[in-house]
Amino acid sequence: MSKASVRALPVPPSPGRRGGRSEDGTPSPIDRHVGARVKLRRILLGLSQEQLGGALGVTFQQVQKYERGINRIGASRLFDLTRILDVPVDFFFDDLPDELRSAVPTRHDGTGALAQLDQEAETLVTAYYAIADRKVRSEIYQLAKALAAAEGPGGED
Numbered sequence: 544m545s546k547a548s549v550r551a552l553p554v555p556p557s558p559g560r561r562g563g564r565s566e567d568g569t570p571s572p573i574d575r576h577v578g579a580r581v582k583l584r585r586i587l588l589g590l591s592q593e594q595l596g597g598a599l600g601v602t603f604q605q606v607q608k609y610e611r612g613i614n615r616i617g618a619s620r621l622f623d624l625t626r627i628l629d630v631p632v633d634f635f636f637d638d639l640p641d642e643l644r645s646a647v648p649t650r651h652d653g654t655g656a657l658a659q660l661d662q663e664a665e666t667l668v669t670a671y672y673a674i675a676d677r678k679v680r681s682e683i684y685q686l687a688k689a690l691a692a693a694e695g696p697g698g699e700d
Contacts, residue, residue: 572643575612577621580635582610584628586665589672598627 570578585595585606592603592610599606599620608614616624625632674680 570612571615572612572640574615576639576643577616577635578610578612580637581606581616581624581628583665584630584634585610586672587668588628589668595627599623 581595585592592606596603596606605614609616609620621632621635624630624635628634671680671683674683
């Protein structure tokens with residue numbers, strides 16, 4: 544088959560999207576989800592929006608817009624984020640709500656590369672990094688590791 548005879552197949556629009564926005568003008572649910580995953584990883588690494596923006600070459604305001612899904616993250620920027628935040632691309636799409644997941648093709652079971660992180664984990668990490676004394680933070684880290692090891696790999700005893 545020659546290149547001239549190859550035709551692009553029509554791609555159905557993502558659910559509820561029109562130019563990256565929902566019908567009511569709000570950011571796309573997928574853009575909001577990806578932004579929330581950027582924020583989660585940034586917080587887990589203890590980076591400020593300003594630090595992430597500096598690494599990306601954008602302002603902290605732009606990082607805020609990415610995190611809220613107001614501005615869409617392009618492919619090259621997503622690639623930069625994978626390197627800066629040290630995660631695979633699929634990290635940003637992990638834990639998609641079921642109604643969005645059905646619109647995204649996957650080659651795996653959808654469990655994602657990292658364990659599911661929830662609001663409690665985000666709060667815990669934020670509180671941890673709010674502790675200024677590195678020695679205290681280290682002691683808390685060691686305590687958490689010891690408690691987890693005491694429970695064993697199966698969770699609660």
